[in-house]
Amino acid sequence: MIGKLKGTIDEIGEDYVLVDVHGVGYVAYCGARTLSALGGAGEAVILFIETIVREDMIRLYGFTSAAEREWFKLLQSVQGVGSKVALAVVGTLSAGDLANAVALQDKAMVARAPGVGPKVAQRIVAELKDRAPAFSGAGSEEAFGLKRDIGGGTATAPVADAVSALTNLGYGREQAASAVAAALKEAGEGAASAQLIRLGLKALARDH
Structure with missing residues (x-):
């Protein structure tokens, strides 16, 4: 299982980045926030990877931080949330924004993610209320x-x-x-x- 990639950017697509690691190209699917944070072709990149293996495919999902990767995994534990929706959420909201939305039960913030309707957003904040990662810098x-x-x-x-x-x-x-x-x-x-x-x-x- 691949957990991390460190290499150079070979190509950036609409929803993926091709990372060259010592001559081997890895396709990692990323959210909008991650893609916008990356540099251009030829620049160094480090991505935290979640590998999803299914009968018909092996797919890598890339994130700029371990916290985003944890949220991606946690979101998929919610009923009706698959990898596509989870990637859309972490691609729209930072790990801190997500922690805030869950703590405040702010379904409107979660519903900002493309493809996430009010019902799914409500399930996300409700089901993750007691399971979300601790606030980062949330104060006392x-x-x-x-x-x-x-x-x-x-x-x-x-x-x-x-x-x-x-x-x-x-x-x-x-x-x-x-x-x-x-x-x-x-x-x-x-x-x-x-x-x-x-x-x-x-x-x-x-x-x-």
Whole structure:
């Protein structure tokens, strides 16, 4: 089984890359994000590979990180999700975006992937809720708990309003939730949304 390829790019197609490894060409099927991150022909490349063997074929799928490969495998454990749909999802969303979408139960984010309808997106976030890889850089336990509350609709109105306000200012949902979690810890449970927004912006400014 091939788990990794290190070589030079020979050719890039619409949905694959041909990697030359010491004179042997390997065709690895990749998502849009992976293909766009690769260089041109003749450039060095390292791909993490998932090998799928079936009766009528052996196919290699390539990823720029081990985390993306893990998501690709995990997605296929969801009912109705095969390699094509899984590749479309990881080709649209980064590993961090996927972790965020699952934690927040954000099926709309998953449905951005081509060929993924609302029902499949709902199954993905629901079935992977307790099995998804841990957040990368998601912050403290308080921040993670807050993200889960927001996704489940159990966060208080001031908290939800503050996160919404920060995302409207252009911050990612994960960033916004982490900032509001820090603000909530500083201001206390009864803090109004305006105070949470102000303290959240300070926390974001400190992080940059």
